[in-house]
Amino acid sequence: MKATFGDAAPFEPRSHVDTDVLSDTAAVATDDRDWWRTAAIYQLYVRSFADGNGDGTGDLAGVRSRLPYLKALGIDAIWFNPWYPSPLADGGYDVQDYRAIDPRFGTLAEAEQLIAEALALGIRTIVDIVPNHVSDRHPWFQRALAAGPGSPERARFWFHPGLGPDGDGMPTDWVSSFQGSTWTRTTEADGTPGEWYLHLFTPEQPDLNWNHPDVRREHEDILRFWFDRGVAGVRIDSAALPVKDPALPPVPAEVAPGEHPHLDRDELHDIYRGWRAVADGYAGSRILVGEVWLDDAERFARYLRPDEMHTAFNFDFMTRPWSANELRASVERTLAEHAPIGAPATWVLSNHDVTRPVTRYGRADSGFAFERKRFGTPTDLARGTRRARAAAMLTAALPGCLYIYQGDELGLPEVELPREVIEDPMHFRSGGVDPGRDGCRVPLPWAGNSAPYGFGTDADHDTWLPQPGDWAELTVEAEEHDPASTLALYRAMLRLRRDRPDFGAAELDWLELGSDVVAFRRGERTASVTNFGPAPIDLPAHRGVVLVSTPLEDGMLPPDATAWLEL
Structure with a gap:
């Protein structure tokens, strides 16, 4: 699948990053209060990113060694999943101490150094806060x-x-x-x-009582602790859950807005206004990003009022099947939800909880729902890869900010792990029916022809989750030498998204090209066209092709492909 660059010069990855050259960029980025409105943000699961000490587990030393890779990729910020001390009953979301780093990952001093080194490259840091619960070891x-x-x-x-x-x-x-x-x-x-x-999650994750002043005061102090160390924002886990009705009533069959006993209660908004006040007390821009799973558009928008969160994840788009009608409807809904409050939309195809797009889009049922995960679900990886590449370009062309989960830029598939190595509590609490979420958390492949694929693990240790035996062509090293690779596509895509002025425009204008096509104009000269149909389609009148996810066929856009056009 040849990546076509059109009028854009191919991206040449750098073997190292010259911090002197980048210092001006970093300074400008630090002063940009609106950086988060259009940012490309990379979700980094420390345990599976890179191993700096050879023990089989990713760590901060591994991340620091790979910062040049992230700079070359073209991202603006890193969101770290929880890196705090934790018994790992739920992948780190059972936090034991918010003011320290898990010793398996490194030290607080290393985290401070990582934050500073990333910022010197123009890359901000976002940390994960889990307000609903703590570890039972807290x-x-x-x-x-x-x-x-x-x-x-x-x-x-x-x-x-x-x-x-x-x-x-x-x-x-x-x-x-x-x-x-x-x-x-x-x-x-x-x-x-x-x-x-x-405990709304596992027994090892007791829920906090947010009616208690100590709980609110403690979390505001935690925000200050990390903002003082230079982080640019926090991602708020399960942001609609922390407040409960103290009467502990049953969940009614019909729930009035704000009346659910433990979801989306009105009292939450006063908490997040307090958090916003803390964030706004710092120079520059410190942002709040909410994980808000809500179907009600009006209730969702409340979290994004000017004195609350800056952005919230758009999960509706991520869960939709591969369908022009479904994905266009999701885009229209999302933009309509955000328009009245002036908040930017966020676009995400996957994360540490979700089946990877390459696998999901290759299935007969290409949507996502937790309750539908089963062992042995067949997939067509070639078709899934084409669709995942097309989906990446589609989301990157939309107005707002973009999240990329680590490994998606390599086109990694979901790994169906042996039952005996699975750690995810979702697997065990389903009675072994659900394969859980560990399949998207397998350590990344960096180089070489066999495991551990340059992850950094030495010969005396296995990676904490086993890597497949067929990932040699999906390593960073292999893809950096292949101009048709998914990594090459992502690098070109992110550079164009950053450098092309049309992608900075707030508006989106739909182009009507048929029921199997999602097409829209950004700014004056740029269009994105995605073909969901079974046959190649003619492209609208254009001056040139800027980038395509799959090579054109006699000038036509093939099925399961996206093209960016110069109009």
Whole structure:
């Protein structure tokens, strides 16, 4: 699949980054308060990015060694999944200490150095904050267990007596986000059954009580801790979940807006206004990015009011199947949601929770839903790769900011792992039916013909998740020498997105080219055309082809392909 560059010169990756040359760029970037409106942001899962000490687990030393790669890719910021000390009951989203770095990854001093070195290259840092819960190893929860019922320490969580004469019944029948129950019973110091505590995720992730002033004050202090160390923003995990109705009512069949007992409650907005005030107290621009899974467009938009979050993830687009009607409808809906409040849309094809696009788009059911994941689902990887490349260009052409999950720029497929190596709690809480999310978290391949593919792991260790035996053609090294590779496409795509003035325009004008085509104009001279149909199509009148995801066929755009045109 030859990447066509048209009037754009091919991107030549640099073997090193000259920080003197880039210093002016970094200074300009630091002063740009609106950088987040059009940024290309790279999601980095530290454990699987690069291994700097050879122990099989990715770490900050590995990330620092690969900063030139990220600069050459053309991203504006890195979003780090949680890098804090954690028992890893849920991939790091069970946080034990927000003011430290997990020793498996490095030290706080290394994190500070990484933030500074990335900024010297013009790359900002975004860290993950998980307000809904902490690890059961967190000092607060350990003190709460030791203090006993009715204590001030337990008031920071949701401890509650059980139902029935012996307290054997769970306080509510709420269902966990990971399937199964949401309550676990404690055992008191004398060995007798005690109170129950709430966890919307795993039992190792007790929910915090956001009605308690300590919880709110602690998180605002955590924001300051990381902003003081130079981070440019925070990504807020499960942002619509933290507040609960203290009456703990059942979830009704019909829920009025703001009345769900543990989702999207109105009280959340005062919390995020407090966070925004903290962020706005810093020079430059410190941003809040919300993970907000909501179907209600009006309720979603509330999180993006001028005194709350800057942006929120657009999951609707990510979950839609490969269909012109579906994806256009999602774009129209997303832009309509954001228009009244002036917030930019965000576009994302995958993340650490989702089946990779190359695999997903090759399936008969190419949409995404957690409850539909099953072992052994067949896929056509060649078709999925064509569609993933086309989808990448489609999303990159849309107005707003773009997120790229690590490895998607290499065209990596989802890995179906042996059951015995899976760690993800979603697999176990499904009774082994769901393969879980570890298949998109396999360590990246950098070079060589066999595992560990230059990941950095030495001969005495295996990578924490096993890599497939057929990834030699998908390594960074292999793709850097192939002008038709997915990496070459991403580098060209991101450079054009940054340098071409039309992509900075806020507006999008639809071009009507048929029911199997999604086409639109950006600015005065640029158009994006994606063919979802079964046959090649004629392109609209144009002066030249800027970039294509798949080579044209006799001047026509083939199926499952995107072209950017000079009009």
